[in-house]
Structure formats: structure tokens, C-alpha cells
Amino acid sequence: MIKTTLARLQQKHRTTRYPDGPPPSLPDRYRGRPVIAAGACPEGCRQCADECPTGAITLEGSVGLDLGKCLFCARCEAVCPAQAIRFGRDHQLAASRREDLVLGPEGARLAVELSDRLRRLLGRSLKLRVVSAGGCNACEADTNVLSTVGWDLGRFGIQFVASPRHADGLLITGPVTAAMRPALRKTWEAVPEPKIVIAVGACAISGGPFLGHAEQHDGAASTVPVDLHIPGCPPHPLTILDGLLRLLGRIPEPEAGG
Amino acid sequence: MSAHLGNGESIALGDLPVLSVAALRDEVIGGVARGRRLAAYFGAGRRGDALRVVAVVAGDDDGELLACAADVSGSYDALTPDCPQAHWFERELAEQWGVEPRGHPWLKPIRRIPDAFFRVDGEEVHEVAVGPVHAGVIEPGHFRFQCHGEEVLHLEIALGYQHRGVERALVGGPDRRTLAYMETLAGDTTIGHALAHALVREALGGGGAPPRALAIAGIALELERLANHIGDLGALAGDVGFLPTAAYCGRIRGDVLNATAQLCGNRFGRGLVRPYGLDHDVDDALREDLQRRLAAARQDFAVADRLLWDSPSVMARFEGTGLLSLDVCDEIGLVGPAARACGAERDVRQNHPHGIYRFVHIPICTWPTGDVFGRAHVRSIEVQRSFAFIQELLDSLPGGPVALERPAPPAADRLAVALVEGWRGEICHVALTGADGRFARYKVVDPSFHNWFGLALAMRGQQISDFPLCNKSFNLSYCGHDL
Numbered sequence: 060m061i062k063t064t065l066a067r068l069q070q071k072h073r074t075t076r077y078p079d080g081p082p083p084s085l086p087d088r089y090r091g092r093p094v095i096a097a098g099a100c101p102e103g104c105r106q107c108a109d110e111c112p113t114g115a116i117t118l119e120g121s122v123g124l125d126l127g128k129c130l131f132c133a134r135c136e137a138v139c140p141a142q143a144i145r146f147g148r149d150h151q152l153a154a155s156r157r158e159d160l161v162l163g164p165e166g167a168r169l170a171v172e173l174s175d176r177l178r179r180l181l182g183r184s185l186k187l188r189v190v191s192a193g194g195c196n197a198c199e200a201d202t203n204v205l206s207t208v209g210w211d212l213g214r215f216g217i218q219f220v221a222s223p224r225h226a227d228g229l230l231i232t233g234p235v236t237a238a239m240r241p242a243l244r245k246t247w248e249a250v251p252e253p254k255i256v257i258a259v260g261a262c263a264i265s266g267g268p269f270l271g272h273a274e275q276h277d278g279a280a281s282t283v284p285v286d287l288h289i290p291g292c293p294p295h296p297l298t299i300l301d302g303l304l305r306l307l308g309r310i311p312e313p314e315a316g317g
Numbered sequence: 318m319s320a321h322l323g324n325g326e327s328i329a330l331g332d333l334p335v336l337s338v339a340a341l342r343d344e345v346i347g348g349v350a351r352g353r354r355l356a357a358y359f360g361a362g363r364r365g366d367a368l369r370v371v372a373v374v375a376g377d378d379d380g381e382l383l384a385c386a387a388d389v390s391g392s393y394d395a396l397t398p399d400c401p402q403a404h405w406f407e408r409e410l411a412e413q414w415g416v417e418p419r420g421h422p423w424l425k426p427i428r429r430i431p432d433a434f435f436r437v438d439g440e441e442v443h444e445v446a447v448g449p450v451h452a453g454v455i456e457p458g459h460f461r462f463q464c465h466g467e468e469v470l471h472l473e474i475a476l477g478y479q480h481r482g483v484e485r486a487l488v489g490g491p492d493r494r495t496l497a498y499m500e501t502l503a504g505d506t507t508i509g510h511a512l513a514h515a516l517v518r519e520a521l522g523g524g525g526a527p528p529r530a531l532a533i534a535g536i537a538l539e540l541e542r543l544a545n546h547i548g549d550l551g552a553l554a555g556d557v558g559f560l561p562t563a564a565y566c567g568r569i570r571g572d573v574l575n576a577t578a579q580l581c582g583n584r585f586g587r588g589l590v591r592p593y594g595l596d597h598d599v600d601d602a603l604r605e606d607l608q609r610r611l612a613a614a615r616q617d618f619a620v621a622d623r624l625l626w627d628s629p630s631v632m633a634r635f636e637g638t639g640l641l642s643l644d645v646c647d648e649i650g651l652v653g654p655a656a657r658a659c660g661a662e663r664d665v666r667q668n669h670p671h672g673i674y675r676f677v678h679i680p681i682c683t684w685p686t687g688d689v690f691g692r693a694h695v696r697s698i699e700v701q702r703s704f705a706f707i708q709e710l711l712d713s714l715p716g717g718p719v720a721l722e723r724p725a726p727p728a729a730d731r732l733a734v735a736l737v738e739g740w741r742g743e744i745c746h747v748a749l750t751g752a753d754g755r756f757a758r759y760k761v762v763d764p765s766f767h768n769w770f771g772l773a774l775a776m777r778g779q780q781i782s783d784f785p786l787c788n789k790s791f792n793l794s795y796c797g798h799d800l
């Protein structure tokens with residue numbers, strides 16, 4: 060007992076005060092939301108698109124970078140001769156609509172709050188069932204981290220629950236493998252209405268590194284309707300938290316993107 | 318009769334002995350009987366009607382890797398009855414290539430959900446089915462228990478829910494997606510698999526990463542071990558309801574992941590290890606930052622760890638739970654902390670050292686009990702050793718660049734083998750190139766491939782309520798197995 064108490068004192072209080080206080084510091088080399096410079100591309104250059112592992116970059120007039128496919132490997136930044144793509148430090152990446160994830164020079168359109176009705180229902184108590192459907196387990200790991208003392212997701216009324224029948228929605232990771240598709244569908248059907256679906260990570264949004272493979276379905280939207288997309292490979296816990304809070308309208312002053 | 322090579326070396330395909338099936342059986346069965354291990358055994362491609370199978374046998378005493386091949390068509394005499402280490406490999410072989418290892422005692426697919434499960438009949442026997450969607454935030458898999466009351470008579474583990482076709486997609490590489498595949502074979506083992514791939518590429522192309530890169534890669538690999546072992550110790554504490562250590566270790570694990578992120582911007586180490594070097598260097602400021610972070614994490618861990626081992630109620634739950642004997646461990650070819658916790662001196666860093674481990678040694682840590690206690694204890698000691706190892710390396714980083722200017726492409730018609738001691742155990746990558754220098758076959762053996770069956774055996778005769786604890790004490794990868 061005494062040992063336990065002394066250990067408790069030694070370990071101190073470590074829960075982040077975010078969003079009331081500043082967010083936990085991000086690594087110095089963190090790759091957050093890319094910033095795309097308008098009109099910087101040399102004529103005919105397509106080095107970034109050719110280098111990109113997932114085909115996230117389109118070059119029609121200007122660079123379009125699909126955050127839903129992006130692995131944040133920064134190969135494009137490294138090969139670009141004109142610094143048209145630079146990885147910034149902004150951790151806010153979540154979007155409500157799939158098409159809003161395609162980033163151009165005009166910047167990002169971040170996720171919007173749930174409808175008033177849903178927010179009244181879920182805003183102070185959101186129970187999520189996590190379904191891992193392929194992928195590499197990193198998204199699950201950094202989702203799990205939100206339940207540790209450092210983040211203490213419970214203080215927002217958000218909790219991961221064991222049964223879909225206790226849940227208000229699903230949080231899905233992975234590209235949805237052939238073998239997981241029926242299980243995902245059944246789990247979704249078992250969640251009572253109204254329900255929401257959150258896709259976390261490049262796999263769940265687009266298939267990620269496995270995009271196009273016959274063994275999977277290129278993301279959660281192939282199987283269930285998605286209300287929130289949180290990009291990354293995997294997204295930083297802060298990015299996941301930002302997405303969840305944004306959905307619930309609990310980010311104090313929504314910053315304009317860009 | 319086999320070709321001899323060292324870890325991270327390659328041979329010309331012309332020098333790979335193609336034996337008769339009988340001779341290949343003798344090589345593998347005889348080698349394993351003399352204390353070697355089957356590190357990989359797989360189909361490398363078809364030649365007409367025949368399938369070329371390749372076996373890699375690892376000698377942990379002499380650091381040698383023995384490779385041989387044979388052409389099989391239709392069916393052949395299975396290795397498994399004489400060499401149980403082959404059992405999972407042969408099931409995979411049958412599933413992937415449609416050949417039949419004759420006499421295999423349990424020839425079911427390993428990545429396809431079986432039509433029927435093993436059943437124990439009896440009036441009071443009941444069956445418990447769990448998964449693929451589990452109660453926690455974890456990967457999918459299906460567990461089928463045959464129980465008598467609380468006692469588990471048999472556990473059958475059905476995997477494959479994470480199968481996303483990576484090995485198939487690696488053929489024809491290396492290409493722009495290859496590294497992304499390596500870093501997502503098992504997300505919690507990003508560094509381990511990326512390093513094994515780098516070794517394979519360097520073995521195929523000749524030359525290697527500069528000394529500074531080797532040292533920093535070693536730091537990254539040990540950080541990966543730290544994060545996962547600390548997380549596991551916390552989770553084991555959580556599974557027996559000892560919340561202080563669970564809470565502290567959960568956070569300390571995060572501190573270690575953040576240290577990895579300081580290296581490369583990503584908590585799982587993505588974007589760091591490349592063939593022929595690293596994408597990021599460590600300058601003086603970063604070195605001091607890492608030293609400061611790790612000193613704090615080490616101190617916090619020491620307190621959380623002490624607390625765990627000082628709690629009799631925790632020890633009562635750990636001791637004697639999920640037992641495996643050294644005999645069973647050797648027979649089925651367990652790797653990693655699960656093997657070392659049975660007393661096996663099995664650690665790639667010592668037995669087949671590569672890179673920095675050739676110059677800076679990290680002692681093997683074993684424990685003879687083979688139970689949850691042993692698996693936790695080995696992790697706890699390894700955490701301390703990894704902290705010390707990283708500190709030593711940070712204090713004496715070699716100078717020079719961290720990457721070669723011009724990485725060499727893989728040479729044509731070669732076979733390369735690389736072993737890396739990931740935090741779960743031995744990672745084995747074997748690549749065969751074609752005449753065009755592209756991967757004709759790229760075989761990945763995650764440590765989980767060897768160890769899932771160990772979990773099933775450890776559950777025999779246990780209370781079903783101890784499954785979460787036993788499972789966590791192995792903490793195997795579904796995605797690394799399913800690929």
C-alpha cells in the first residue's frame with residue numbers, strides 16, 4: 060500500500076489539459092497536413108505523382124493531394140524540385156466528406172459537427188465499437204492510446220465499448236479485408252439507430268498501402284456509410300482526438316483550415 | 318548438401334542445391350534433430366507441373382543458415398510427422414500452392430476460415446467461440462475453445478481475417494510501394510521488418526549501410542522493443558486487475574513511442590529505415606533530447622516494474638499460468654521472449670548478429686519456467702538491457718553519413734536471407750530474384766507465424782478465464798501472420 064502510494068506520487072499527474080490547455084507537443088520531425096503552393100510546379104513535371112506509393116497525387120492544373128490515400132511518407136516533398144509540396148505541422152486533418160480530403164493550394168476543409176439532433180444525443184456521451192478490418196494494427200494502437208492516462212478520453216464522455224449493441228457508432232480501421240467484410244457489416248447492423256461511422260487511417264479511408272489489392276475492399280465506405288474520415292498512417296493520437304471532438308462540436312474555436 | 322550462408326548474405330540461385338524430396342527431408346529433419354531450427358519453408362514458384370520449395374534451416378550455435386530446395390509435384394511425404402516445426406509451413410504450402418504434404422496430421426488452411434473446427438464430444442463438454450470482432454480494440458481472429466467446465470481441453474485458432482495480399486503484391490518489386498508494405502506488415506514491428514528488408518536488399522545488391530546508420534537502426538529497433546515490452550507489461554498488469562502498473566506502463570510506452578517519433582516524425586518508426594541507410598540523422602541536440610527522454614522513461618519504468626513484481630497477488634496469477642515446457646518449445650520452434658521464457662537461448666541478436674549487434678553485444682535473457690511469469694520476467698529484463706544498450710550507443714555514435722548516395726539495385730537470380738530479432742522474436746525475410754533483378758518471390762515469416770500454435774498449447778488444461786492473460790503474455794500479431 061505504501062509502495063503503491065509512493066509510486067503514485069513519483070509518477071505524478073500526466074493527463075494533457077488539451078483542449079482547454081495547449082495540445083501535447085508534437086515531434087520535431089512530425090509530418091502534419093501538407094501545404095501546397097499554387098503555381099509552383101515546373102511545366103510537365105510529375106515527379107511527385109510518379110514517386111507516390113499510393114497514387115495520392117493528381118496533377119490537373121495544380122497539385123491535388125488526397126489525404127485519404129496519403130501515407131505521409133513525404134517522398135513527394137523530397138523529390139519536388141520546386142517545393143510545391145511541404146509537410147506542415149498542423150495535426151488537424153479530419154474531414155466529414157471523402158472529397159474534402161483532396162487537398163489543393165486553397166487548403167483544407169475540416170470536419171463539421173454532427174447535426175443538432177445527433178449532437179444533442181451523442182455530444183456528451185459517445186460510445187464506440189472499434190472494428191479492426193485488415194491493416195497493420197498501428198491505427199488500433201494509436202486509438203487505444205487515447206484511453207491511457209495521458210489522454211483520458213473518458214473525460215469527454217467518449218468510450219470504447221465491447222458490444223455493438225451498447226455503441227452509438229463504429230470506429231473502423233483497416234482496408235476491410237474479404238474475410239472481415241461480413242463481420243463488419245453484421246457489427247454495423249447490430250448498432251442501434253441513429254449511428255455514426257468513423258474511418259481511421261489511410262487503409263480505412265482508401266485501402267492505404269493495400270489499395271487496389273483483390274484481397275480487400277479499399278476502405279470502410281465499401282461496406283458501410285462513413286461520417287468522419289481521419290487520415291494518417293497511422294494518424295497521431297492528437298489527430299484522432301481532434302477528429303472526434305470536432306464531430307461533437309467540442310473544439311472551442313474551429314480554426315479555418317489552410 | 319545445403320548451401321551455407323550467413324545472416325544478411327545471398328547466393329546465386331545456381332548455387333542453391335536442388336535436392337530430391339527425400340534428400341530435402343533428410344536435410345531439414347536431420348538438421349532440426351541436431352538442434353537447428355526451420356526458419357522458413359515455402360513455395361518459390363512453379364516450374365511446369367512441379368513446385369519449387371525452399372527450406373532455410375538456422376543453426377543458432379554456429380550462426381549458419383542452410384538453404385536447399387526441391388521440386389515437388391502433386392504430393393510428397395510431409396516433414397511434419399518427423400519435424401513438428403514444419404507443421405504450420407506445410408499447411409501454408411498446401412493452402413498457397415495446392416500441393417499435398419502426405420501424412421500431415423492436421424492439414425487445414427491457415428489463412429482461410431475453416432469449414433469445421435476440431436470438436437471434443439462428451440455430455441459435459443461445451444464449445445466457446447470468440448471473434449473475429451473482439452471486445453477490446455484489437456485485431457480480428459477467431460478462437461474456438463473446447464471446454465469441460467472452466468477447463469480448456471483444446472483451443473483452435475483460426476486466422477486470416479487480416480489477409481490483404483502483401484506477399485503476392487511484393488512480387489515484381491522492389492517498386493515505389495515496397496517500403497510501405499514492409500512498414501505495414503505488422504505496424505508495431507515497423508522497424509524490425511523494415512530492417513529485415515534492408516538486409517535483404519543489401520544482400521542482393523552488395524555492400525551495406527554506413528556504420529552510423531547501423532548504430533541508429535539498432536537504437537530504433539531497441540526503442541521498438543522497449544515500447545512494446547513496456548506496453549505488454551502494463552497490459553499484463555491490467556489483465557490481472559493491477560491498475561497502477563497498467564496505467565504507468567501505458568503512458569511510459571507512449572513516451573518511448575514519442576522518442577521514436579523524435580527520430581523520424583512517426584511514433585511507429587515509419588520513414589526511418591531504408592535499404593543502404595536511414596532517411597534521418599541524429600544531431601547533437603536530438604541526441605541529448607533522446608538521452609533526457611529515455612533517462613526519465615527508464616526511471617519511471619523502474620518504479621512501475623518494481624511495483625508489479627512486489628505484488629504477491631500479481632505473482633499468484635502469473636506463476637504457473639499458461640505453461641509450456643522447453644521440449645514443446647523446441648519441438649514447435651517457438652521464437653522470441655516466449656521461447657526464452659522456456660529457457661531456450663534463442664535470440665538473433667546473439668545467434669546471428671547483423672549490423673551493430675556484431676560490435677555491441679546485448680546479453681540473451683532466459684528464464685526456465687515457461688509460464689506467464691516467465692514471459693513477463695523476460696520482457697522486464699529485456700527492457701532494462703535495451704535501455705542500457707541504447708544509452709551506450711547514444712554515448713558513442715560513429716561519425717559519417719547515415720545513407721549511401723547510390724543504393725545498388727538487387728542483382729539477378731539470387732537468393733537472400735535476413736533474420737532480425739524483432740520484439741516478438743525472429744523475423745525472417747527470404748527473397749529470390751529473377752533474371753530481371755526483380756523479386757520473383759518474397760517470403761516473410763513474422764515471429765507470430767511460429768508462435769500462435771504455442772499459445773494454443775499453453776491453453777491446454779487452463780481455465781478459460783485465463784485466456785486473456787495467456788494471450789497477452791504472447792501478444793502475437795494477426796496482421797504479421799496473415800500478411
Ligand code: SF4
Pocket residue numbers: 107110111112113114115116124128129130131132133134135136
Ligand atoms: S507523402 Fe503522401 S502524397 Fe506524398 S508521396 Fe507519400 S503517400 Fe504520396
